[in-house]
Amino acid sequence: MSSSGMPQDKFIDNDVRHKIEESWKEKILKRPKQNENNEKYYVLSMFPYPSGSLHMGHVRVYAISDAISRFHRMNGKNVIHPMGWDAFGLPAENAAIERNIDPSEWTQKNITNMKEQLKRMGCDFDWQRELTTCDKNYYKWTQELFLKLYKKNLTYQNESYVNWDPIDKTVLADEQVDTNGRSWRSGAKVEKKLLKQWFIKTTLYAKSLYDGLDDPILKNWRDIIKIQKNWIGKCDGTTIDFELICDINEKPKKLTLWTDKPEFIEHIKFLAVSRDNFLSKVKINDFTNIQEKYLDANVINPFTGDVIPIYYSKNIKYPKMRDNYLGIPGVNESDAEFCDLVGIKYDKLDELTQEETVKQRHEVMEEAKMKNIGGHLVSSRLRDWLISRQRYWGTPIPIIHCDNCGAVPVPSDQLPVELPVMSSSNNKIPNLREATDWLKTKCPECGNDATREADTMDTFVDSSWYFMRYIDSNNDNEMFSVDKSFKYLPVDLYIGGKEHAALHLYYARFINHFLHSENLLPTREPFRQLLVQGMVMGKSYCDKESGKYLKQDEVELTDDNKYVNKNTGMPVLTNWEKMSKSKYNGVDPMEMFDEYGADTTRLIMLADVAPTSSRNWSNETFPGVFNWQNRLWMTIGTFLTLRNKMTKQDIDNISLRQDELKEDNEYLFESRNYYIKGVTSHLTMSQQFNAAISKMQGFTNAIRRKNKLLLTHSRDLERALATQIIMLAPIAPQFASELWAGFCSAPYHLANDDPFIQLDKDVLEQSWPALDMDYKMNVDIMISGNQIATLKIPRKILETLSADDVAKMATETPEFCDKIKNRTIDGFRYEKLPGFDGKIFFQSTDLNAKKKKAVL
Incomplete structure (x- = not known):
């Protein structure tokens, strides 16, 4: 008899599966005490938005992370396997508005439900480390992070034209607008609106973030490196702030302009803007026949004080992701042609040597940094991170506005700046600007009446550093202990969806680079290895004539193996697509657990298909x-x-x-x-x-x-x-x-x-099984990519041998001697990893073979 009371010489069925899980469900969640002196292993799965229910994508990512966590613990590692909740943001707020309840109430109810579902799934998360981004004990430290950036001049408030979502009533970062100009969440056509907003100077770290992608610490990032490099762009230019002079009523005071020729900044003769630039839209209504047009607007060159005219032009080749271009006709033929066309005078400049170019570029950029108007290496495609959001459910920005002192940071000992309780009844979007009592405060510097900042932070700020807080989540005195950060970071394996491979990963890397520069973290890169799991796909049925998605019970398979609509007999198209309620192709994990049990569901999810590939659920x-x-x-x-x-x-x-x-x-x-x-x-x-x-x-x-x-x-x-x-x-x-x-x-x-x-x-x-010492391990001998022989060496002997010992044994085999007769061995590299088979690679001089790494 087994512990579940079932005889084990019978076939296992669903009834037996459920009795097994009923017997063991509590026991497997009791985490054995770990030796903190052992080698650490930090496995992190991207924390979820608490929607209220797990979906099959959650089952996949957490089945992976749980199995890896348990595997490394059985290998004697001191494993960190935490869980938390990305709880602020529009989805929770909009859901609460629809239901006329407070977002915090909605969020906490969902967290409770999802936590129980994760336990039902058998996940061994360390709930002692649990965090929730909407908890004041968490967002207090998000505000502290903002202040750290503020003190280093990495946050600033600027008036500029921003992306406005007319449905969600909030600003969006450039990265949150798709190529069709629509909001990533609501799908609304984004409008341009002039607002004073808070930004983080991510561009100051652009070169560091780009170069960091070649850091040898990174493992198995595959195409994610390409995605990140494409997002950041090659840092071959810089941005400079120019004062804007024009008679537009609503205009920013300055324009941040990019150039790949800062060494010639004193010789700029014009600024061209495209049809997408706000200036052209304000000044010109008819673009039909216009080629180049002066806009009665100028910018001031901060290095010379020269007045630079602004033109609208269709013919300029604008830099990637920019709607403006600084023209330097003295060194660019097409710029010279433009100046000739519109009547701008210029002088031809002598070509600089490489040494002169480097020297002048350095001098210009250093001066720009001193003036705090730019001067950092950056690509044309990258912008600073706009973090202001005009919504209630988010981390309050810890700034106080005083008529005497301007923008003043809230002192750290007054954190957190707590969200006031606001009603979301009558389907009305709450706004902190309506919390009049909460807005009123005193200036920390002069003591006069002042007003709190009414914008909240982009939720990507909350998720940019949560993996750091996990290592010390109960610390009431600081974001995290520096000693613990050097002990437990970086994350050894980060598991999540590819949809976060650009935005979230970029922001998390930026914050890590910044805190590393402050000597608070051991490495500039936050994640050693990435595992980007594929989507779980469901089979969908779509009526070919109407384009309407059908439920599975609304279709039938004909004798000639084709699907048709049961009601109309019309053909039905089938496809594997991302699971969605609207496509009727989703599967409720709890229904799987209820029928087959959690372990069987996990096995089905992980079998047959590699974690990085899409999983057709059938x-x-x-x-x-x-x-x-x-x-x-x-x-x-x-x-x-x-x-x-x-x-x-x-x-x-x-x-x-x-x-x-x-x-x-x-x-x-x-x-x-x-x-x-x-x-x-x-x-x-x-x-x-x-x-x-x-x-x-x-x-x-x-x-x-x-x-x-x-x-x-x-x-x-x-x-x-x-x-x-x-x-x-x-x-x-x-x-x-x-x-x-x-x-x-x-x-x-x-x-x-x-x-x-x-x-x-x-x-x-139990400890993870080890290879027997008498087991003979294979060592393949390779010359110029061709395997010529295999050594079989017992593990107990192999582990005592040096690299030279094994290489000498390889050179003494008959196969090796025959292969290299009358040839010389130029050299080899060799690395030994006990416990695994391996290879010895030799480089033959006459074959001009590439030297390879020998792994044993």
Whole structure:
């Protein structure tokens, strides 16, 4: 009998699955105490917006992070695996408005529900580290982060034309407007509006952020590096602030303009703007036949005081993501042609040497920095981060406006600036400008009456540093302990969706670079490795004629294997698409848990498809996992049944049967080590759970294909069974716990001396299986990319050898000597990683081969 009270020699069904999980659901959530002196491993999954319910995308990302967390803990690591809630922002506020309740009430209810669902899923998050961005104990430190930036002149308030969402009634950063000029959330056509807003000078770190993408600390970022580099752009120019002079009533005082020729800043002769620039829209109504047009507007060159005329032009090639262009005709032929056309006088300039260019560029940019008008290397496509939002549900910006003192930061000892309680009734969007009592305050510097800043911060500020707070989330005195940051950061593995590979990742990297420059963090890059999981796709059905999406029960499959609308008989198009309620192709995770159990759902999610690939969710893939569960279940059941039938005399005579089992035991010894090596490699290097599960399924088959006498007489079979269950535990902790309880309940064991099998502890307390010291490991000998031989060296010997020792052994093989006869070996690089097979690469001089890294 197992711990769930079910005989294990029967097939496993959904009823058994539920009884297993009922028995183990609380036990698997008890996190064993970790040794804080052990090597740390920080696995982080992107924290969710508390919508109220998990979706299948959540199941995938948290199944991955939970399995990795458990795997590394079984390997003796001091694992950090936290969870929190990205709780501020428009979705919660809009939902609360629709329901006439307070956003905090709506948010907390959703958090409670989702937290229970994550526990139902069996996730071992460290809830002692839990944080919620709308909690004053969190956003107090978001405000402190703002003040740190403010003190370093990295935040500023500026009046400029911004992107206004007319539906959500708030400003959007440039990054939150799509290529069609629509809001990323509401889909509304964005309008331009002149407002005084708060910005963070992310462009000051553009070069650092760009160069950081080549940091050797980064692992498996793949195409995300390309996405980030494209977002930041090559830093081949700089921005300079120019005073704007024109008779427009609503205009900013200055324009921030980009140029890739700052060394010629004194020779600028005109500013051209495109049709998208606010100046051209104000001054010209008819663009039909206009080529170049002076706009009766100018900017002042801050280096010379020269008045620079502004023209509208269709013919200028504008820099990427810019609607303006600074013309320097003395060094640019097309600029000269433009000046000739509109009658601007200019002088031809002598070409500078490279040394002169570098020197003058440096001098100009340094002067701009001194004047606080720009001068930092940046691409044309990058802008400063606009963080002001005109909505209620967000972190208040800790600034006080005083008629005498101007904008004054709230002193740190007066944080947090708490959000006032405001009603969202009558479908009305609350606004802090209406909180008149809250707005009234005293100036911290002069004591006069003053007014609080009424804008809140972009929620990306909240999520730009949450991974830092996790390491010290209960610290009431500072954002986090510097000692803990140097101990636990950077994050070792960050798991999340590709949709966050640009914005969120860019902002998080910026904040990390900044705090690293302040000596608060150990590395400038926040995340060593990224795992960008693919989407979970559902099968959709769309009426070909109407274009309307149909529910699955509204379609049927014809004899010729085509789908049609049941009601009309018209053809139906099928496709795999991102799960969506509107497309009727979503799957409720709780329904999966209710039918098959959480562990089985996790296994289905992780099997067959690599985590980085899209997952087509179909019940056609379920039988593979069901069959494997049955094979494991039946194997343990048979193991128990046979052992329970053994008499004392049978047990005493076990040693007499070993000779006839020698060949089988050797096979099991080899299989156990082979599959440990394969599963461990897939989980350690690339988190390829599908490949690891496939290996484990092969291991199960290897165990089952031998004769039943092994189940009662073989120490190697017992070790193989234990290894199989232990390796399953991180992925399906409840099912593995049940199998382990059955395994341990056998009346006798032959592998009591194995240090990796502790029968008095649950499976999640076991150590991850290690390769046997007598197992012969493969070392492939490669010359110029061709494998010529393989050394087989027992692990206990291999771990004592130096790189030179193994390389010498390779050079003494007949295959090697034949290959390089009459040739010389130029050299090699070699690195040893005990516990894994590897390769030795040699560079042959006459083949002009590229030197490679030898990994053992």
